[in-house]
Amino acid sequence: MAECGASGSGSSGDSLDKSITLPPDEIFRNLENAKRFAIDIGGSLTKLAYYSTVQHKVAKVRSFDHSGKDTEREHEPPYEISVQEEITARLHFIKFENTYIEACLDFIKDHLVNTETKVIQATGGGAYKFKDLIEEKLRLKVDKEDVMTCLIKGCNFVLKNIPHEAFVYQKDSDPEFRFQTNHPHIFPYLLVNIGSGVSIVKVETEDRFEWVGGSSIGGGTFWGLGALLTKTKKFDELLHLASRGQHSNVDMLVRDVYGGAHQTLGLSGNLIASSFGKSATADQEFSKEDMAKSLLHMISNDIGQLACLHARLHSLDRVYFGGFFIRGHPVTMRTITYSINFFSKGEVQALFLRHEGYLGAIGAFLKGAEQDNPNQYSWGENYAGSSGLMSASPELGPAQRARSGTFDLLEMDRLERPLVDLPLLLDPPSYVPDTVDLTDDALARKYWLTCFEEALDGVVKRAVASQPDSVDAAERAEKFRQKYWNKLQTLRQQPFAYGTLTVRSLLDTREHCLNEFNFPDPYSKVKQRENGVALRCFPGVVRSLDALGWEERQLALVKGLLAGNVFDWGAKAVSAVLESDPYFGFEEAKRKLQDNSGIDIILGVFPFVRELLLRGTEVILACNSGPALNDVTHSESLIVAERIAGMDPVVHSALQEERLLLVQTGSSSPCLDLSRLDKGLAALVRERGADLVVIEGMGRAVHTNYHAALRCESLKLAVIKNAWLAERLGGRLFSVIFKYEVPAE
Amino acid sequence: SGRVGPAGGLGCSESGTFGGPPAPIVFPWFGLDIGGTLVKLVYFEPKDITAEEEEEEVESLKSIRKYLTSNVAYGSTGIRDVHLELKDLTLCGRKGNLHFIRFPTHDMPAFIQMGRDKNFSSLHTVFCATGGGAYKFEQDFLTIGDLQLCKLDELDCLIKGILYIDSVGFNGRSQCYYFENPADSEKCQKLPFDLKNPYPLLLVNIGSGVSILAVYSKDNYKRVTGTSLGGGTFFGLCCLLTGCTTFEEALEMASRGDSTKVDKLVRDIYGGDYERFGLPGWAVASSFGNMMSKEKREAVSKEDLARATLITITNNIGSIARMCALNENINQVVFVGNFLRINTIAMRLLAYALDYWSKGQLKALFSEHEGYFGAVGALLELLKIP
Numbered sequence A: 001m002a003e004c005g006a007s008g009s010g011s012s013g014d015s016l017d018k019s020i021t022l023p024p025d026e027i028f029r030n031l032e033n034a035k036r037f038a039i040d041i042g043g044s045l046t047k048l049a050y051y052s053t054v055q056h057k058v059a060k061v062r063s064f065d066h067s068g069k070d071t072e073r074e075h076e077p078p079y080e081i082s083v084q085e086e087i088t089a090r091l092h093f094i095k096f097e098n099t100y101i102e103a104c105l106d107f108i109k110d111h112l113v114n115t116e117t118k119v120i121q122a123t124g125g126g127a128y129k130f131k132d133l134i135e136e137k138l139r140l141k142v143d144k145e146d147v148m149t150c151l152i153k154g155c156n157f158v159l160k161n162i163p164h165e166a167f168v169y170q171k172d173s174d175p176e177f178r179f180q181t182n183h184p185h186i187f188p189y190l191l192v193n194i195g196s197g198v199s200i201v202k203v204e205t206e207d208r209f210e211w212v213g214g215s216s217i218g219g220g221t222f223w224g225l226g227a228l229l230t231k232t233k234k235f236d237e238l239l240h241l242a243s244r245g246q247h248s249n250v251d252m253l254v255r256d257v258y259g260g261a262h263q264t265l266g267l268s269g270n271l272i273a274s275s276f277g278k279s280a281t282a283d284q285e286f287s288k289e290d291m292a293k294s295l296l297h298m299i300s301n302d303i304g305q306l307a308c309l310h311a312r313l314h315s316l317d318r319v320y321f322g323g324f325f326i327r328g329h330p331v332t333m334r335t336i337t338y339s340i341n342f343f344s345k346g347e348v349q350a351l352f353l354r355h356e357g358y359l360g361a362i363g364a365f366l367k368g369a370e371q372d373n374p375n376q377y378s379w380g381e382n383y384a385g386s387s388g389l390m391s392a393s394p395e396l397g398p399a400q401r402a403r404s405g406t407f408d409l410l411e412m413d414r415l416e417r418p419l420v421d422l423p424l425l426l427d428p429p430s431y432v433p434d435t436v437d438l439t440d441d442a443l444a445r446k447y448w449l450t451c452f453e454e455a456l457d458g459v460v461k462r463a464v465a466s467q468p469d470s471v472d473a474a475e476r477a478e479k480f481r482q483k484y485w486n487k488l489q490t491l492r493q494q495p496f497a498y499g500t501l502t503v504r505s506l507l508d509t510r511e512h513c514l515n516e517f518n519f520p521d522p523y524s525k526v527k528q529r530e531n532g533v534a535l536r537c538f539p540g541v542v543r544s545l546d547a548l549g550w551e552e553r554q555l556a557l558v559k560g561l562l563a564g565n566v567f568d569w570g571a572k573a574v575s576a577v578l579e580s581d582p583y584f585g586f587e588e589a590k591r592k593l594q595d596n597s598g599i600d601i602i603l604g605v606f607p608f609v610r611e612l613l614l615r616g617t618e619v620i621l622a623c624n625s626g627p628a629l630n631d632v633t634h635s636e637s638l639i640v641a642e643r644i645a646g647m648d649p650v651v652h653s654a655l656q657e658e659r660l661l662l663v664q665t666g667s668s669s670p671c672l673d674l675s676r677l678d679k680g681l682a683a684l685v686r687e688r689g690a691d692l693v694v695i696e697g698m699g700r701a702v703h704t705n706y707h708a709a710l711r712c713e714s715l716k717l718a719v720i721k722n723a724w725l726a727e728r729l730g731g732r733l734f735s736v737i738f739k740y741e742v743p744a745e
Numbered sequence B: 001s002g003r004v005g006p007a008g009g010l011g012c013s014e015s016g017t018f019g020g021p022p023a024p025i026v027f028p029w030f031g032l033d034i035g036g037t038l039v040k041l042v043y044f045e046p047k048d049i050t051a052e053e054e055e056e057e058v059e060s061l062k063s064i065r066k067y068l069t070s071n072v073a074y075g076s077t078g079i080r081d082v083h084l085e086l087k088d089l090t091l092c093g094r095k096g097n098l099h100f101i102r103f104p105t106h107d108m109p110a111f112i113q114m115g116r117d118k119n120f121s122s123l124h125t126v127f128c129a130t131g132g133g134a135y136k137f138e139q140d141f142l143t144i145g146d147l148q149l150c151k152l153d154e155l156d157c158l159i160k161g162i163l164y165i166d167s168v169g170f171n172g173r174s175q176c177y178y179f180e181n182p183a184d185s186e187k188c189q190k191l192p193f194d195l196k197n198p199y200p201l202l203l204v205n206i207g208s209g210v211s212i213l214a215v216y217s218k219d220n221y222k223r224v225t226g227t228s229l230g231g232g233t234f235f236g237l238c239c240l241l242t243g244c245t246t247f248e249e250a251l252e253m254a255s256r257g258d259s260t261k262v263d264k265l266v267r268d269i270y271g272g273d274y275e276r277f278g279l280p281g282w283a284v285a286s287s288f289g290n291m292m293s294k295e296k297r298e299a300v301s302k303e304d305l306a307r308a309t310l311i312t313i314t315n316n317i318g319s320i321a322r323m324c325a326l327n328e329n330i331n332q333v334v335f336v337g338n339f340l341r342i343n344t345i346a347m348r349l350l351a352y353a354l355d356y357w358s359k360g361q362l363k364a365l366f367s368e369h370e371g372y373f374g375a376v377g378a379l380l381e382l383l384k385i386p
Helices: A098-111 A131-138 A147-161 A219-230 A235-244 A254-262 A288-313 A330-344 A356-368 A398-404 A442-466 A473-493 A503-516 A524-547 A550-564 A571-580 A586-591 A597-614 A634-647 A649-656 A679-688 A698-703 A723-728 B051-056 B059-070 B105-117 B132-136 B138-143 B154-168 B231-242 B247-256 B266-270 B294-298 B302-328 B344-357 B373-382
Strands: A035-041 A045-063 A079-097 A119-123 A141-144 A166-169 A177-179 A189-194 A198-203 A209-215 A272-274 A318-322 A349-353 A379-381 A407-414 A619-623 A660-664 A692-696 A713-719 A736-741 B029-034 B038-046 B078-080 B086-091 B094-104 B127-130 B149-152 B176-180 B189-192 B201-206 B210-217 B220-227 B284-286 B332-336 B363-367
Touching (some): A035 A356, A045 A356, A045 A524, A079 A098, A079 A356, A079 A524, A119 A131, A147 A318, A147 A356, A166 A330, A189 A288, A209 A288, A235 A288, A235 A330, A254 A272, A254 B132, A288 A318, A288 A330, A288 B220, A318 A330, A330 A349, A442 A473, A442 A503, A442 A524, A442 A723, A473 A503, A503 A698, A524 A550, A524 A634, A550 A736, A597 A619, A619 A634, A619 A679, A634 A660, A692 A698, A698 A736, B029 B132, B038 B059, B038 B105, B038 B373, B094 B105, B127 B132, B127 B373, B132 B138, B138 B149, B149 B154, B154 B220, B176 B344, B201 B302, B220 B302, B231 B302, B247 B302, B247 B344, B266 B284, B284 B302, B344 B363
Parallel strands (some): A035 A119, A119 A141, A189 A318, A318 A349, A619 A660, B127 B149, B201 B332
Antiparallel strands (some): A035 A045, A045 A079, A079 A407, A166 A177, A189 A198, A198 A209, A713 A736, B029 B038, B038 B094, B078 B094, B210 B220
8 A cells, every 4th residue: 555656667678778869968958067966767767957057148237437527428328238157057957768878877977077076866766776877977976865755845846936837637628738827835735646656745844744645556557457468568558558448348337237227316327337347257358458448547546536535634625646657648647637526526636747757856956955955046947948848649659759758858047036926916826927828818829929930030130239249149049049939839839838828938938048049138238228318318308297287297207107118219309309298209109119128217117206206105116137128127227227316316315215226026027927026026015015016018017917916006007019919908009008906995 | 414314216116005004015025236246135034934824825936935945056156155144033023034145247137037937026026126237127127027126225225234234143143243463364363343333334335346335323324435446346357367257266366376476565666664654665565566577477477466456456445445434534444245255365454454554543344244235225125124
């Protein structure tokens, strides 16, 4: 009645394959800086984890020293930009078949330079078997880690750090995968690991978990008994057989016992009364497919039933399933889901994990890295470096599946600062940042994927133009194009590959791909120029505004906020219009698309902020931590504020007296996930008792947060610059969103 | 939300007459339970027949009585469990013996044909039947045998039967028993158990499939759950894996096999106990887990496979029963059903597993007439014994 975690035993007779044909440097990336290795060797797959540092270029802004100068010259930029190398931490996880293990170890040995690493954390059933090989090849001491402890550590880690990690699986609905929004409180939950046996573990906190039960009827039973019954040796082939069989030829169903009367009794005739009940006869042959199917049902139902009994005993409704029996197999996810629904009458949800196969490796890695305390950081999935969920296409035979899954990658970036919920969210568990779920909405998906494809040329051009001094910019930009194009094509086929597909995830994937090829901030120079122009206009704008009466001024301020969102024109035109028309020439702005960082922040946001300050309101101005499109970054906002303070006593004193605080959001996306905000911002919001949240721009107030419910008053502002979206929202192009909401009493 | 009382409206039209004493129920007295695999038949043989009665007794009735009581086997598959016969029983004021007979469900057509041949319908008796087959074969009884079945709810019958049989004992012995030291073949003892406080009770009926009931009083019970991994699964898998043809043969093979060659134990993975989770090395980690390996598949015998099948199914039932007992807060569990017939291995394993995994909190109980309670319940319904 016990379990024992590890993936099925090494029964597949691994023949070590040295002839690795894939380009390993695209798989084992950043090995030269790698340290801290962990390995999880299951029955057929090996998962390797390591920590490395990635060096990449970032655009840093720095204020000029203005002392001794009274005035600036007309064309001097407001601050300087320097491209610097920055080192960030990244976690690499690679999954490959055991047959490649020796070749992979050789490759790692050859490419591992100057590492201080002395040990490798190992877990999984195969860790013992390959211990000598690992020690000999890598010259690292193997430290064995407990399988279940690693699984649970890994599970906690992905649940906390990867949005849309968990999903429910619904075979015949579209989409088949329904991802769960990140729950801020992941505990308590039940983890049912279906390896060769089944372990049921109740997880209560990061460090407290308890084996509450298990079953010996698990993946090993399906495999072992299946091999005996069908003479089919491989697990995947058995599943394939099962997916084609008819269990009713082998099982005794309720209708077999009751005849036709089950209907009048309100019984479902298709329920299985006795698994294999019809095979209790000597004079009948049964097909392999039918027996495999019956076996699959028997085992899945049994596990589902036990899981429900345990969930009920411990009053838990979140049950995550993992282990090699589940791992990416639609067939077993389907039968387990069915069983859980049946036995819990819908009260318990069967949840699966996108990175389930990596849990052991992640956990083992975390065990080894405890002194670096990776749990004190927030991590984010790097879409550029991760493979995404494997295709669940049922027509994929086992051979193809094995090939397509030969090497699978997951990369996670360490975020500079921990991310937490915005304390003002009305109901954090139900908060969904994204307005449209493109996994769900096929029309919207098609539209946006095409939209991003069509915009790709422009992004490539912009990237090249942003680095005029770089000799290989064109080459890198081309690589970026290829990578992002491929991601878009993957998402066309498998919209669920990286969790719920949204405009935000498409934008974020693009940013990740740009970073990957060292285009950290293609808009930095443009922003610099625009900010320069806007700063020069600031005094004039403020003068005009101050000349207006209160009501007119409020209207002008709001128009300014919205207009900053749309217009993009030359400095001359801006000054001309601003000189003559304090209303910002809104109509004119609409004619010329593209938003403009400088006007947005300096002529839109700051005058609005200044008005609030004049009223005695304290303001926290939160900008992106990292660059995304032409959005102002936190460090740019600091310089801009400093320059404005130099011109404007209101802003100056507010900064001095800390009535105006500039902080970072923690985000590097054009959109905003209010459940993943910089901890400092959240603390400040709480400390200062913020009672109004203003969210501005299409990315942050329309693509995301349009439906966000807050505990305080909120204002969501944007101009709809996309005809399709305008129509979707029931308006016209350039319609204004001005959504003021007061929480219900 | 327990189901209360017998399920009404199941088609028993011949209820008692209005006013006056109820008319005596005509012989023969049968109770029938038609399961997925086995038909269980109980027959009350009156021993207090007066000469007058005997004279009036029609020939067909006499021949039935003679046929059933003078044989221990009927046809090639029908068997009377002579050792279970309850002697000198008083039922509805009549004294007699209760006989327990079983035959495979697939011989049901022959049984109905026999009823026709022996002209049962002329006896104006009522056939009280329970089990899924009461529904499945109702039409055949009517059209072929000219017999009207009185269909009864199987769980009602089961509970009624158990409570009644326990109350009458087993020819002076106790009906209910348990095992002491079940894991130790030297010290293991089957001991009588006095079920004087039967409630609450978890009742696990292991036939082809398994039903689990929580019983709170004579007429307050609920079906908690069930599993399709039951006796039919054990026997079905054994047929496929070993080519055996009878339940007895499957059990006999199992008694000679070694399941540890087939199953992967905790110690096979961890070299001993898995201390982190408090799992003993002897526990089965993966049923049939060793069969993932080709070499090990080639090294096992049919007997080993039969044993592993038995252990797998039995442990699983024990585990589900234990979880139900915990959820329902019940600590005595009675296992019944024909899976347990001549199946000491399974009973001892259930006894041990329940005790071990519950740290002594749960007690596994068994009953001598393990598979016949439904049929007894049907007979009691016929006799309107509350």
